[in-house]
Amino acid sequence: MTRNRKALIIDDEPDIRELLEITLGRMKLETRSACNLKEARECLARERYDLCLTDMRLPDGSGLELVQHIQQRYPELPVAMITAYGSLDTAIGALKAGAFDFLTKPVDLNRLRELVNSALRLPAPSRPGDEEPVGSRLLGEAPPMKVLRKQIGKLARSQAPVYISGESGTGKELVARLIHEQGPRAERAFVPVNCGAIPSELMESEFFGHKKGSFTGAIEDKPGLFQSANGGTLFLDEVADLPLAMQVKLLRVIQEKAVRAVGGHQEVVVDVRVLSATHKDLAAEVAAGRFRQDLYYRLNVIELNVPPLRDRREDIPLLAEAMLARLTSTAGLARLHPDALAKLQHYRFPGNVRELENMLERAYTLCEDDEIKASDLRLADTPAIAGGEEADLAQVSNLEDHLEDIERKLIMQALEETRWNRTAAAQRLGLSFRSMRYRLKKLGLD
Template sequence: MNGSILIADDEDSIRESLTIVLEDEGYNCTAVKDGNGAIEAIDKASYDIIITDLKMPNASGIDVLEYALKHSSDTLTIIITAHGTIETAIQALRKGAADYILKPLEFDEVLIRIQNLLEHKNLAQENKYLREQIDKEYNFNHIIGESSAMKEVYKMVERVSQAKSNVLVTGQSGTGKELVARAIHSNSDRSKKPFLAINCGAIPENLVESELFGHKKGSFTGANADKDGVFVAAHGGTVFLDEVAEIPLNLQVNLLRVIQEREVKPVGSNQMVSFDTRIIAATNKDLEKEVEEGNFRDDLYYRLNVVEISLPPLEQRREDIPLLAHHFLQKYNKELKRNLKGINSDAMGAMMSYQWKGQVRELENVIERAVLLSDGDFLTVEDLPAAVKKSSDSEDFQMDSDKLDEAIQVFEKHHIQSVLKRTDGNKSEAARLLGIDPSTLYRKMERLGVTD
């Protein structure tokens, strides 16, 4: 069936004719002769569309509409009305009706109206599903990592999500700055509004102003129509300015004014346009150093950096590598239609020893490649790139188990030993470097068998 339709009309000829025409088109129809019958039908079953006459005995079409909106909010209602009651039909639209049709009915027009409404309804449901998937993917509870460094990031994301303050996310390329920005947006009261990301380093310099602030038709060669900049386009939501340090110095003063005043003047326009958009910026550069060297305005830096979230490089959260690796394994098993059961201990040891200059992004790419090329049930050292394979010769990590929790314990033991060596056995200093309490360090040493 194309869809389910409830028809409510006290005129037998209209009710019966609509039923015949719609069922011939493949719709599943239920017909009732008054408003009370329609309300009873709504209680018993769900419908895609209700077609109801405006004036009926017992309960009117407006009564049916209001009941449907309250008890079956996904159902769309079409009002049938005569010319003399168009004003009432318009009131019905204001109350929430999807459409109205004038008598006498033109069945071809009715079919077109129904088809258009169902297409819009299906699109809305798809968008709702995609929004739910995006919210699930970018919810900060699903960011991978259990290290103390990442737990600090989670706390910061939770604290700033409900605020309106500008946020600056810093960290090396590949550490997941956009993921954190999306998590902030997803957990805020702006989550149902747009999230627009713009890579400031990827826009030609002569188009940066247009992309950020918008332009009017004819304002420059190629401006064939009016265009909103990202701040206006994301009104009510969030703008993510990635690689913000790449914005040309001569435009930084304009960006500062826009952030301060919350209004923009599109290129070629004399009118200011207000917006309500949260701003999250990100950079892999040391902005304080950029300010000192004259490459970035200090007033813009302080305006953007109300709250800073610094993402740790992978070398500072190596205990997260097994978690990340298994997460990406599952992800690419699904995407590439493979069925690898896990990662063997030698391969995990190599990944734990390798220096991930490309950060989490490089690790993900390595796992994707390995899943694609692997011929066995488990990912092995032979499935890894040559550079990562070399790390398997390191004696730093000798994995005797393929189990995830045991692999993490091997790293944890090695890392504590390494830090204690650096501090000449000073446990208080080692605890400070590890970001844990000395009592926690003592418990971990005892549990893992770490000696002085």
Template sequence: MSTPRHLLLVDDDADLLQLLSLRLTANGYRVTAVASAEAAQAQLAIDLPALVISDIRLPGKDGLALFDEIRAQYPALPVILLTAHGTIPDAVEATTRGAFAYLTKPYDAKILLAKIEQALSLTASADGNADDAWREELISRSPRMAEVLSEARLVAVSDASILIRGESGTGKELLARAIHRASRRPKAPFIAVNCAAIPEQLLESELFGHVKGAFTGAVEHRKGLFQAADGGTLFLDEIGDMPLPLQVKLLRVLQERTVRPVGSNDSTTVDVRILSATHRNLDAAMADGSFREDLYYRLNVVTLALPLLVERREDIALLANHFLQAIAARYQKKLNGFAPDALEILMMASWPGNVRQLYNVVEQVCALSTAPLIPAALVQRALRVPALEVLRYADAKQRFERDYLIQLLKLTDGNVTDAARLADRNRTEFYRLLQKNGLDPRLFRGDEDDVAVERQE
């Protein structure tokens, strides 16, 4: 059974909002209803919907301002505007700027449902199947990732060249494979090549092939990756590290759609969709002359930017448990998950290596674990960080309060009146705080350096 598509409704008319919510829910949609643009913005950050339906007239920020912000932050998110007759010109203008449609109040329910279906079909795959099989390797519930995936699915059905930007380990090749699966070429080859991992003298032959005798060691004809990917997708990873001479030859292939093997005078026509990726700043590379501007514009018809793992922290626990189950099955170990403090450590880590580092950490703890529940100590060891003490909020608050009181007593040499005045508390309340934390101000008087502290049982 497919998951219901999520719709966000925005209208300050409570009766209309309730009626529309009931009608859409009855038609199989999951509905979130809010009464203002500000509430809608908060909801978008929490749970990105498949479509927004908004009234133009709203209290505070109006529906047009909300639409403009959606266009800026979530350009692939379709928006349907509801308008009274007096705001029709505004609605028409909004549709010219990218709103999917507008409907006048009172609206026809059948027309609204038809418009919703049309808008949602924009993000469906080429065969009309709206499931998520195409992106099954990209585990996420983050709004940031949801927007990237929405744009990826939208452009996948075209043959436009796509440049995927992102730091190492963010999942650029996984996204490229997902785009291939959602394209018109899913049954044709998907071939990936890391342009930074192959020596310059071999990369040309790897990409374009060679004929026998073209160079020392070329003992037979060999097809290149462009020919091997014919009809499908070629993913050029770390394109920013491609040498300049090869950039010229790649540009010629993209312009002419033909490849000439090394040592050959004949060219072969190829039909290949190009996806590329880089962690480098190509704008800076073009400025210093290490990357060709004309090639950049050939490759960068559409840009997709993958966020860092720390920018999608809500995905960390989800990914960690997903990796754990997969790796445990491979190792034939019975592991149930992470202890709560172990998960907290994972959530707080800095993750410079992004999702790839998280996978490696999970694989290490899976290999070393001798208990069904992964303990915090194993996670700390895998992260190579000092042992971290993860406190509950109440415990952290108590520790801060106690340390604060000790500092005040040190500063005032145990003078409660002065310490209470610095803390902006009366003496009676301050004495209660000292008693609660087991602190005796007399021990802070005199020339003693060490602070004796009573421990509460």
């Protein structure tokens, strides 16, 4: 027999409790109510609930105390905070404490229904040792990777904006996809966008859509990325590359949860979870005035760091084996000579997992008898400074010229690997397209 789903409502205002009870009752949920923290704790001890809604201000304490209590004792229970209108800092505090989501007063009933439906779609929390499907796609047994998988599982059960930090090539988009796929939005769209690859003059149209005739070339209505991600997740990769003017518009959309298409006259409500990432130090970008502080705080509610490959060298054999298995699935099995593996484990990998994969793909193409030897890796071709401490000061007469020479060689290598596809080469190097274009011109490669 199926158990009726139950919701616990905590608010000291009888009118709000009644409104929430009626709305949730019409959604076929049983409800229990409490008017303070003491009653709420007693209710939680007596019965099992599928959802909890709590006001921020209660007669005997703060709703944050209840969020923390639930996180410690009932971590599988999604709890949403109800805050006063305009109390964005309070809402962010609740999300950081572990709240699933938040609502503002006066409560928008459509928003409430969306929140309830999302919470009820949450999958059962994973048990210790149960890492599938994350473990099969985010490989690694090093301690930082075990911590990362656990954090992904926890963040998937929240609607909080997550800022994914980490160097280029570490797998930030995969982390974002896993957060999406394990959460209540898994059946809806995951829309990734490289913010550095969109021309500035087209950004507003790409993000928010446009109406037919709104500008030259707008021959029909077009939905933007926010509309395409409605109900799902929008992943803003290389978010640090957004121009300041676009940052202002993005902040407003995130706060208002509504977009207006270019040439449109009405705003359209959107329900989108925003995940963002960049290989740059976003706090440093804020300090330098290149990124808005208010948008930084709105995106960086929770930060998730993806470790570089050099901090988990023990995972290199496992990663290499999996990559070679994918590469050779239709062409036989390739082996990695022990000397080649040793060389990989002593390399710094500035391009991280992506560089390892590209290196193995190139080496497999060059190797003989399906065995990759150390010489096939062509690591000697990489400038010594890329490996860290091995640069020889005696060889440097002018630092700027030396660095430009290294930069030119690495850009040429990336262009050759991508068959002179500049966009792909920029991604390979962790650069925005605009930055790549500037460097090509500066180095005389344009």
